[in-house]
Amino acid sequence: MQIRQTNQVLNFDKHPTFEKDIDLKQRAWIEVKGRALESNVRKLRSKLSKDCQFMAVVKADGYGHDAKVVSEYAIKGGASQLGVATLKEGIKLRSHGVKKPILILGNLYTKRDLIISFKNDLMPTISSIRECLICNNIGKHFGLKFSLHLKVDTGMSRLGFESDKFIQEFEKIKSFDNISIEGIYSHLSSADEDNSLDPKSITQLQKLKFKKLLKKINVDSNHNIKIHLANSAGMLLNKDFHFHMVRVGLSMYGYSPLAKTDKNLCLKPALFLKVKVAFIRVIDQGVRVSYGGKFVSSRKTKLAVLSIGYADGVPRNLSGKIKAIFKNKLYPQVGSITMDQMMVDITASDEIKVGCTMVLLGSEGDKTISPIDWARESDTIPWEILCSFKNRLPRVQVD
Numbered sequence: 001m002q003i004r005q006t007n008q009v010l011n012f013d014k015h016p017t018f019e020k021d022i023d024l025k026q027r028a029w030i031e032v033k034g035r036a037l038e039s040n041v042r043k044l045r046s047k048l049s050k051d052c053q054f055m056a057v058v059k060a061d062g063y064g065h066d067a068k069v070v071s072e073y074a075i076k077g078g079a080s081q082l083g084v085a086t087l088k089e090g091i092k093l094r095s096h097g098v099k100k101p102i103l104i105l106g107n108l109y110t111k112r113d114l115i116i117s118f119k120n121d122l123m124p125t126i127s128s129i130r131e132c133l134i135c136n137n138i139g140k141h142f143g144l145k146f147s148l149h150l151k152v153d154t155g156m157s158r159l160g161f162e163s164d165k166f167i168q169e170f171e172k173i174k175s176f177d178n179i180s181i182e183g184i185y186s187h188l189s190s191a192d193e194d195n196s197l198d199p200k201s202i203t204q205l206q207k208l209k210f211k212k213l214l215k216k217i218n219v220d221s222n223h224n225i226k227i228h229l230a231n232s233a234g235m236l237l238n239k240d241f242h243f244h245m246v247r248v249g250l251s252m253y254g255y256s257p258l259a260k261t262d263k264n265l266c267l268k269p270a271l272f273l274k275v276k277v278a279f280i281r282v283i284d285q286g287v288r289v290s291y292g293g294k295f296v297s298s299r300k301t302k303l304a305v306l307s308i309g310y311a312d313g314v315p316r317n318l319s320g321k322i323k324a325i326f327k328n329k330l331y332p333q334v335g336s337i338t339m340d341q342m343m344v345d346i347t348a349s350d351e352i353k354v355g356c357t358m359v360l361l362g363s364e365g366d367k368t369i370s371p372i373d374w375a376r377e378s379d380t381i382p383w384e385i386l387c388s389f390k391n392r393l394p395r396v397q398v399d
């Protein structure tokens with residue numbers, strides 16, 4: 001390739017030119033630690049009885065980690081099923097060669113989507129007789145049984161059959177010849193709240209409702225139907241929530257949703273958010289920094305400009321509330337976080353240079369910053385922090 005610049009002809013053949021030539025770690029990136037995921041699944045599985053299965057919840061691109069990598073390591077750790085939210089997420093995993101059973105946790109309501117789900121060997125979640133009938137017809141058309149899970153609402157008021165009507169409807173569903181009921185499940189709304197072990201808590205009442213319902217439909221006698229209720233919090237509360245399978249997301253990624261968790265569990269964060277220092281400047285005392293000029297330096301200050309901003313998924317309302325780690329020391333972020341960059345006060349460091357890497361989430365030495373810390377500061381939940389990271393941040397798998 002030749003490029004004419006001013007009067008010179010430059011030969012670029014030997015030089016990096018294309019998008020693929022860009023170093024993934026040139027700006028900001030997410031490191032995904034496969035072995036941490038695998039080890040978290042093993043540790044969590046050790047809390048389950050032998051015949052209780054572990055469904056790895058890998059929706060939203062594996063909570064922002066990369067669903068393909070997460071699935072691979074979760075399966076290595078012993079996950080026997082995967083949970084996704086959408087048809088597309090399920091198909092993508094199948095295209096990567098994932099063979100394990102996959103449950104779509106969201107609702108498919110058109111015949112078209114249900115046919116696609118069937119043809120890709122994905123199990124839909126069914127919340128009404130109408131969709132059950134569509135599945136039965138699809139099964140009949142292909143001369144096969146359509147595998148699916150039935151969902152019952154016990155307190156989320158989201159998806160699921162109404163629990164009062166389910167007993168009657170289950171009788172009807174059992175008579176459909178071309179569906180195979182692989183599971184019956186419900187979802188906990190408040191298991192991460194501090195009072196979840198209190199018999200009067202929402203969580204205990206949900207469990208009670210679910211158990212009563214199962215008794216009424218006499219499902220225990222049919223061991224082929226998997227019963228499941230617990231998310232991470234439910235799973236960590238106690239065995240009473242485990243039934244035949246648990247559906248685990250957050251804790252598999254290394255974070256406990258409970259305020260009090262068994263210290264011996266030692267979950268390891270699987271996501272590290274790292275960023276390069278792109279520029280350094282020194283400002284005098286009394287100088288405004290970033291949009292709105294809300295931060296004013298109280299002394300001569302050395303600023304590192306980091307190549308990451310809210311367009312990468314760092315919430316803007318964390319401005320001035322987060323820190324970056326470099327060589328086991330913490331440096332405060334100052335001024336408004338901008339679309340593509342943010343500033344960090346590195347006055348205390350002689351070592352940080354342009355091109356150095358700082359850690360925004362994860363650990364270095366004995367310093368750790370977790371999505372739980374960010375969530376607390378930005379009045380949200382760690383799930384949202386993890387799912388907010390955009391595709392502009394390359395996911396780099398490390399072990």
Ligand SMILES: Cc1ncc(COP(=O)(O)O)c(C=O)c1O
Pocket residue numbers: 057105187230231232233247248249250251257
């Ligand atoms: C139906 C269902 N089951 C399980 C999970 C996993 O939850 P957690 O990440 O708290 O483990 C989710 C996540 O939102 C969900 O929607």
